[in-house]
Amino acid sequence: MSRAEKKLSAGAAKGLSKPGRWSDGGGLYLSISADGRSKSWVYLFRWKGNAREMGLGTYPLISLAEARERRDHWRKVQLTGHNPIEARRALPGSMPTFGECATRFITSMSSQWRSEKHKGEWQALEEHAKLLWPMPVNHIDMAAVPAVLNPIWETKRETASRLRGRIEAVLNYAKLTPSGPGRTRQHGVAISPMCCQPAKI
Structure with a gap:
């Protein structure tokens, strides 16, 4: 790996707190x-x-x-002519991402939503x-969801509350899918509606 692909250090990754994406090179971002x-x-x-x-x-x-090892692995998969996302999805016991579960949930429920405004809110x-x-849905823990809700919780409480409900609905849907995590634990974290509580400030 070239030096240009090692822009971050362990210390920098730990110390960074400014919102955004920080490149390590080679397509890897924090x-x-x-x-x-x-x-x-x-x-x-x-x-x-x-762009994927x-x-x-x-x-x-x-x-x-x-993270560098994972990036290198999936980049090699890409170089063999395979889409890394599809390749990972095809692995036995692979876990769907939140985005994949959300897309499936929205598709399955859209026919029941008569309000175009309601559909638009879900599409957003x-x-x-x-x-x-x-x-991956089994990586969504007690820190990930509040990180989405907290920036708007005080200024747009109603919007944040609705967003929390939609996230919770997707996570509950993920539990019921054949490839979903159900009640299993990964890295000591279980998917639970408690994940959807905003952090107290």
Whole structure:
């Protein structure tokens, strides 16, 4: 790996708190939530001319070194002519991302929503919950969801409350899918409606 692809250090990853995405090179980014409380690794790449985003796990659960190893693995998969996201999805026991579950849930429920406004609000879920979108559902913990809600909880309480309900609905749906986590635990975290509570400030 070239030096240009090692822009971050373990100390820098720990110390960064400014919201945004911080590049380590080679498509690996440390994504920091709007309130600076939650961090996750993402691999950004292009597939058939389109920008794609692949979640690699939350920080510090996944270290910088581990994130680089995961990025390298999926980049090699891409170089063999396979879409890394589809390849991971095809693995036995693979866990769907929040975005995948949300898309399936919205598709399955849209025929029951008569209000165009209601449909539009659900379609905007990706914009409001973009931090969660690439994350495997079993990696969404007590820090990830509040990181989405807290920036708007005090100023847009009703919007935040509705957003919390939609996130909770998707997580509950994820439990029921054949490839979902159900009641199992991953890294000591269980998917629970409690994940959807905003942090007290």
